Amino acid sequence: MNGRRRTGIVYFGTSDFAVPPLEALLADPDLYEVRIVVTQPDRPAGRRQELKESPVAAVARGRVPQVLKPDSLTDPAFLETLQASEPDLLVVAAYGRIIPETLLRTARVAPLNLHASLLPAYRGASPIQAALVRGEKRTGVTLMVMDEKMDHGPVVAQAGVAVGPQDTFKSLEARLSQAAAELLVGSLPDFLAGRTEAVPQDHAQATYTRLLRRQDGLISWSRESAAQIERKVRAYDPWPGVHAPWSKDGRPSRLKLLEAAVAETASGDPPGTVKKTAEGLPSVATSEGDLLLRQVQPEGRAPMSGADFLRGHQELPGSRLPDPADNPLP
Structure with missing residues (x-):
């Protein structure tokens, strides 16, 4: 890709972890054009159970042309909207739902995911909590190409993050999200230029987490x-x-x-x-x-x-x- 063409992006994210990577993309409008942000629908929160938008929606509002909160990712109208935006990349970070393969195929170059572990360790919904419970001294973030399986695709880049003895979920999540933002914008130029080759994971070493109850x-x-x-x-x-x-x-x-x-x-x-x-x-x-x-x-x-x-x-x-x-x- 030549340097004059901005990379068109559809960004999927919901939680606090997904905010710094989105901010990093929005901070460089000469290189990246975030055309659509997709986030979870507003949810009841607090004692009054008032509807509250996601952290990603709050950041994207007024800064991204479209902020979508679909109830279903298989809605034909939603798919048509994504296809019409002709994205070069899908970037997914802590969105909270499995992305159907039909959506992954809308990316002209690749669908990418930022995951809060050093894959293949701690695939799944709660990698930060799992690292803390297991007493890990080091974890990290992974930028990977998505395929039809959960956290299964080849790895573009990784960055390690130390886990402190007093770290909580929130403190570790904050550092991991900053690392994810730096990893994303630091890796995209070489990836888009074809200078970086995604490396398959060693699936025999995979460990898994699940949604906490x-x-x-x-x-x-x-x-x-x-x-x-x-x-x-x-x-x-x-x-x-x-x-x-x-x-x-x-x-x-x-x-x-x-x-x-x-x-x-x-x-x-x-x-x-x-x-x-x-x-x-x-x-x-x-x-x-x-x-x-x-x-x-x-x-x-x-x-x-x-x-x-x-x-x-x-x-x-x-x-x-x-x-x-x-x-x-x-």
């Missing part, structure tokens, strides 16, 4: 270590959150864990046993090590410090919290 946040004191639960607290904020069963006034309830840390020393008590530390925090024994509860949210209450929670429940030290392995909640 609320029950994934339910922890077991007897089956998980303090380190595993602490990583989940950081990985599953804000969704699905981490919670444990407990008994309030003799009734089953849930306790959400908002901030936790692994205690320096292990008590050796049976899993679920609660102790009060010198700092006034609740410490709970697990299958390996003890977990300090720095911030919690009892069901139906506002978030509070672990110390405030313990002051309101002075019967807890010395008792054992219920465990889903023995007393599953309905």
Whole structure:
């Protein structure tokens, strides 16, 4: 392609991760023409359940000729609109749906995807959370050519990102999205000029993630270590959150864990046993090590410090919290 012709792009994205790559494309209008942005429909949000547009829609509004929010990607009218835009590239980043093959074929050069892992590791819907839960020290982003299978196509380029010991989903997502933006605009010139060859993935090394469900946040004191639960607290904020069963006034309830840390020393008590530390925090024994509860949210209450929670429940030290392995909640 000669340098005078702008690359026409249809951009698919929804979440915060997809915002910096879109911003990077819009920042260079001499090279890239984002003709259409496709994002998820507005969803109810907040206590009032008012409709809210996606982060990508908010950025694209007024800056991109068309912002589409289709309920179905197989709608013939939607397909005709994409075909009429004659895109050189489809660029997909955290859109939230599988792109049908009929749409992939609308790209004159290639359909590209930005994925938040170093493929073939962590294909699927929750790669950032999976890296945190597994205790990875390094993850990254991949720019790949899309095919009919999920996160399966050949790799154009990758960039590694370190995972810090205090990283949460949001903090790691923010760094990965910036890395994705830099990778995209840094790789496109050579790719479009034919100087970069996409390399097939080693499919035998592929690992997979899935869409997280609320029950994934339910922890077991007897089956998980303090380190595993602490990583989940950081990985599953804000969704699905981490919670444990407990008994309030003799009734089953849930306790959400908002901030936790692994205690320096292990008590050796049976899993679920609660102790009060010198700092006034609740410490709970697990299958390996003890977990300090720095911030919690009892069901139906506002978030509070672990110390405030313990002051309101002075019967807890010395008792054992219920465990889903023995007393599953309905």
